[in-house]
Amino acid sequence: MTGTALAPFTADDYRVRRERAARAAAEAGLAGLLVAPGPDLVWLTGYAPTAVTERLTLLVLAAGQDPVLVVPTLEAPDARHAVGEAALTVRDWADGKDPYAATARLLDGSGRYGISDNTWALHLLGLQKALPGTSYAALTEALPMLRAVKDAAELELLAAAGAAADRAFEEIRKVAFAGRRESDVAADLAGLLRRSGHGRVDFTIVASGPNGADPHHEAGDRVIAHGDMVVLDFGGLKDGYGSDTSRTVHVGEPTPEERRVHAVVREAQQAGYEAVRPGAACQEVDRAARAVIADAGYGEYFVHRTGHGIGVTTHEPPYMIEGEEQPLVPGMCFSVEPGIYLPGRFGVRIEDIVAVTEDGGRRLNTTTREMVIVE
Missing domain, CATH: 3.40.350.10 (Creatinase/prolidase N-terminal domain)
Structure with missing residues (x-):
């Protein structure tokens, strides 16, 4: 800390x-x-x-x-x-x-x-x-749920952190991607997070082309090329509380297959969000998102849980995963982040932080989940 x-x-x-x-x-x-x-x-x-x-x-x-x-x-x-x-x-x-x-x-x-x-x-x-x-x-x-249910002040801080991360995304989509290293774009992202008020940057994943099929790819020296899909996953702490969001952008015009995979992930993310309601088991969020991807024929390429809690750390309970029967309670806050990862080709992930409300869920990330084209 x-x-x-x-x-x-x-x-x-x-x-x-x-x-x-x-x-x-x-x-x-x-x-x-x-x-x-x-x-x-x-x-x-x-x-x-x-x-x-x-x-x-x-x-x-x-x-x-x-x-x-x-x-x-x-x-x-x-x-x-x-x-x-x-x-x-x-x-x-x-x-x-x-x-x-x-x-x-x-x-x-x-x-x-x-x-x-x-x-x-x-x-x-x-x-x-x-x-x-x-x-x-x-x-x-x-005591896995000790910090899981946030009070009103904590939720306000998490919402502010999410809004700050959103501002960083709106700025990063304006920069040049093609011809630059992943690490250069990652450095831009880190700077934007700090400028938006983050006191600590925990991660800036920039995974281009085939690197996008590695969910936790470390931004490296690969030069981003025209035609690449690029997974962006970034976050950290603002005023002691976490942000974490993912968007997948494309350098230039995507292929029909790339558009289709992105659309499936977007639909899965929406299904996971719509499954959030008080009393539902955590695993129901995972099931809802995973079913969309499986029905589209990509089930084997969704290789991680659908979400994790967030608060004074960017990863904490509760976890949105099969077998987790912990019921959702108003004040819980967690990611909903399904993905599809095609080895050697590309990956897509879309992630919002969602807070459980009295009658459903509230997104703390509001940037577009549509395909974003970058230069």
């Missing part, structure tokens, strides 16, 4: 989130939650250490107990000034002391704890050594 502007939440906002998280942990049969630096810590406290090192930083959260943030002594001043620090006890430990022994005094020696996914193995092993009777579950396994 270094260098990322954080969302303007109050200490009370963070307190409410911590109380909700502690209750959810208790209901899941956990003794509490242990949260290392990363998106969960930012969401629960507003604190993002400027450097994540081998020194232990850990939020200890349990129902009926005051939350405690364990930090290295040299970082204690910053922690105490964090936005969400009010109603938190900051307990520091000095270099040369055992941070795991200090943390162990805050824990139930026989309890099972949810622990944030990005906790270093070094720290988990240190806790297990200090308290061999404890056990642990990954936070996304134990």
Whole structure:
């Protein structure tokens, strides 16, 4: 999170989130939650250490107990000034002391704890050594929906991030593509995202021609040519919340087959969007989009899930995939991004972020989903 502007939440906002998280942990049969630096810590406290090192930083959260943030002594001043620090006890430990022994005094020696996914193995092993009777579950396994339902302020920030990414697309479609490297266009995209207010750019996929058949292609030195289909997938964080959108453009006039494949993906994306409604299972969104592509004869070329959640990270639960029966709830926010990838030839992906409303869904990306011709 270094260098990322954080969302303007109050200490009370963070307190409410911590109380909700502690209750959810208790209901899941956990003794509490242990949260290392990363998106969960930012969401629960507003604190993002400027450097994540081998020194232990850990939020200890349990129902009926005051939350405690364990930090290295040299970082204690910053922690105490964090936005969400009010109603938190900051307990520091000095270099040369055992941070795991200090943390162990805050824990139930026989309890099972949810622990944030990005906790270093070094720290988990240190806790297990200090308290061999404890056990642990990954936070996304134990409480997968902890951050999934956004409040009104979070949705406003996500909508602003989506609008900023849309502005970047409207500008990138005006630049020259033919005769330039993918990496040049990717650099343009990154600059446009920053100009639109993004504090952090997470990815700028520019996949031209046959590279478009690789869904996570890294923009490289391939020179984009007239006649190429080009998949653009880009996003990052604006005011601490994520954007992520994909559009597929064509350099010059497309072939009838290219138009047909693009039209199938556009129809699939629309079907996925129309499947969004409160109470529907996540997998229903995937099924709706996938059925369109399968019926058109391209089922084997849709090789990934239809969507992923977004919030303080650009990928988080819930996931729109077969087998995910989690019901959609107003406030959930996720991508709907079907694609078709023809190996050695080209690919097409169209992606919007969609928020679940009381009676359906709301797109947070509104640029055209029609075929866009670029030069």
